[in-house]
Amino acid sequence: MTALYEFREEARAWLKEHCPDGVRGPGQVHTGSTKISLSHPDVSVWLDRMAEKGWTVPTWAPEYGGAGLTSNEYVVLLEEMKAIGARPPLINRGTQMVGPTILEFGSEEQKRRLLPMIARGEGAWCQGYSEPGAGSDLASLRTSAVLDGDRLVINGQKIWTSDGHTSEWMFMLVRTDQAAPKHDGISFLVLPMDQPGIEVRPIQLISGHSPFCETFFDDAVADKRDLIGEMNRGWTVGKRLLQHERSGMEMLVSQSTERKQTTMVDIARKYVGPETGQLDLLVRNQVTDYEMKARSLQLTSRRMVEEASDGRTPGPVTSIMKLVSTEYEKMQAELLTSLRGTQGYGWEGDAFSTPEIDGTRRWLSSRAASIYSGSNEIQQNIIAKRVLGLPD
Numbered sequence: 001m002t003a004l005y006e007f008r009e010e011a012r013a014w015l016k017e018h019c020p021d022g023v024r025g026p027g028q029v030h031t032g033s034t035k036i037s038l039s040h041p042d043v044s045v046w047l048d049r050m051a052e053k054g055w056t057v058p059t060w061a062p063e064y065g066g067a068g069l070t071s072n073e074y075v076v077l078l079e080e081m082k083a084i085g086a087r088p089p090l091i092n093r094g095t096q097m098v099g100p101t102i103l104e105f106g107s108e109e110q111k112r113r114l115l116p117m118i119a120r121g122e123g124a125w126c127q128g129y130s131e132p133g134a135g136s137d138l139a140s141l142r143t144s145a146v147l148d149g150d151r152l153v154i155n156g157q158k159i160w161t162s163d164g165h166t167s168e169w170m171f172m173l174v175r176t177d178q179a180a181p182k183h184d185g186i187s188f189l190v191l192p193m194d195q196p197g198i199e200v201r202p203i204q205l206i207s208g209h210s211p212f213c214e215t216f217f218d219d220a221v222a223d224k225r226d227l228i229g230e231m232n233r234g235w236t237v238g239k240r241l242l243q244h245e246r247s248g249m250e251m252l253v254s255q256s257t258e259r260k261q262t263t264m265v266d267i268a269r270k271y272v273g274p275e276t277g278q279l280d281l282l283v284r285n286q287v288t289d290y291e292m293k294a295r296s297l298q299l300t301s302r303r304m305v306e307e308a309s310d311g312r313t314p315g316p317v318t319s320i321m322k323l324v325s326t327e328y329e330k331m332q333a334e335l336l337t338s339l340r341g342t343q344g345y346g347w348e349g350d351a352f353s354t355p356e357i358d359g360t361r362r363w364l365s366s367r368a369a370s371i372y373s374g375s376n377e378i379q380q381n382i383i384a385k386r387v388l389g390l391p392d
Contacts, residue, residue, distance in 0.1 A: 007073050011080045018049050024085040031092045033124035035166040050089035051120045057095050060103065064111055065119025075302065093125040094118035098171040098190065101241040105188075105229040114190070114226075126193070128158040128172025128215065129238070135160075136375050138173070139183045139235065143217060145174035147224065147231075152176075152189060154197075154220040160372065164200045164213035167193055173238045176231055188234035188241075191222035207365040208347075243318045264290055264335065271340050283339070290335050297321075297328055316386035319379040326369045326376060333359070333366035 022042025030038070030047045038044055050056050053067065058074050060066025069077065081088075099118045102110055117123070134141040143156025154174060164170070170193055177185030193200070197220035203212040229237040268287050272280075301321065336359050337344035346352030346360055370376045384390045 004072055004076060008076050008080065011077050012083075014053070015080055015084055015086060018053075019081075019084060019086045020045050022046075023087045023089075025087075027087060029088050029091050030121055031124045031163075031166075032090060032094060032121035032168075033092075033163075033166045034168065035124075046087070047089045047121050054119070056090045056121065057099065057115075057119045060099070060115065060119065064103070064115035065117075090121045092121070093127060093171075094121075094123070094169070097127070097241050097244050098125055100244045101171075101188075101237060102228060104240060105237045110225070110228065123168030124163060124166060125169045125171060126161050126164045126167035126213075126215075128161060128170045130160045131157060132159055136378050138238075139186070141173055141175060141186070143172070143174050144178070145176050145187060145189065145222065147176070150224045152187075152222045152224060152227070154191070154217045154222060156217050158215045158217075159212075160203075161200070161213045161215045162211045162372075164193070164215050165202055169193060170215075171228075171241070173234055176234075180232060183235050185232050186234045186238070187231050188228045188237040189222045190226045190228065191220065195220060197221065205365060205368075207361040209361060210365075243316070264294075264332075264339070267336060268339050271343065286335060287339075290331060293328055293331070297324060316382050319382040320387065323376055323379040323383070329369045330366050333363040337363045 020042035022040040023046040028039040028043055030043050047056070051065070054060075054062060054065065055067055055077065057064075057066040058069040058077055059071065061068050095118060099115060102114055102118075106114070118125075128143075129138060129141075131141050131143060143154065143158060145152040145154045152174070156174070158172065161170075169190060171188070171190045173186055173188055175185055176187040179185070197218045199216040199218070200213045201216075203210055203214060205212065228234070264287050268283055272283050304321070340356060340359065343352060343356050344359060344363075346356045348357065352360075385392065
């Protein structure tokens with residue numbers, strides 16, 4: 001009996017006993033935010049139990065709140081969660097973005113203080129990168145942080161701050177040396193959102209809903225001890241965090257643990273061929289193409305996890321996952337809307353179901369996917385230069 005087989009048996013037994021019924025099947029996943037109401041008490045119970053087990057961040061070391069699992073054990077855990085329809089206990093930017101970044105660049109004191117808190121889901125996180133004059137050209141950021149004793153005083157503005165209004169913490173890039181060259185003089189730090197000097201204003205989008213906000217800093221404060229990496233050397237830290245964001249591992253964790261959901265084939269049969277279940281050639285080709293690409297993307301994400309060293313995120317190759325998943329997301333929204341016909345363009349009213357209305361709003365917002373987290377053009381440049389080795 002191999003060690004991996006033994007782990008599978010142990011994980012299967014533990015999940016069967018400890019996974020509450022209220023978190024089996026599609027539904028709400030905890031973000032760590034205290035500002036979002038939970039749909040069922042089991043969502044909180046599940047987070048607490050998995051955090052105690054170290055399985056909210058399974059590959060992190062136990063001293064940092066994890067379980068020290070290997071990549072293969074992590075995949076086995078996902079498989080066993082999927083087998084019983086267990087949802088992830090926690091999905092947020094803490095476990096998937098800033099946590100892995102602190103693991104690489106943080107001091108030992110920062111790791112032991114911040115990572116267990118992240119692993120327990122004690123607060124949601126938002127990202128302070130983009131500014132009105134610094135989007136794809138992020139190094140042009142102007143929000144400043146001035147060292148004042150044991151603290152950094154922050155002034156400026158960030159925009160497109162996803163979930164800024166429901167987050168307790170922010171990780172951000174700030175300019176700490178105004179005289180330094182463009183990519184120098186930038187520092188990476190974390191700070192609490194609930195403090196004087198921070199104002200968050202939600203941004204409404206055409207879809208009628210938006211996680212985006214603009215965030216204003218007027219003498220906001222971060223502790224000097226929460227500077228991750230060296231002062232004025234934060235550009236490298238900030239770029240590495242984006243690789244964690246683009247890795248595709250979030251998709252693997254969020255999708256691979258759900259019970260079988262309604263497929264695009266089911267949607268096509270419902271709206272295009274409700275009686276016979278037969279679809280014309282064009283629709284069959286469209287649905288087949290979509291399902292093949294979706295499955296390929298998921299399998300590739302899984303392979304990345306399996307091949308990663310101790311769960312570490314790969315480097316520039318993550319831009320490939322970002323580029324492909326963006327196109328997949330747009331394709332999914334477009335096809336879903338098309339298959340539903342006139343029912344795919346409902347905004348409100350009893351004539352449309354909740355999934356139909358949600359689908360319309362998702363279709364309207366899907367175009368933004370090729371811009372946020374680094375535009376597709378930026379990803380193509382990274383792939384050309386750092387993956388393929390092409391000249392500038």
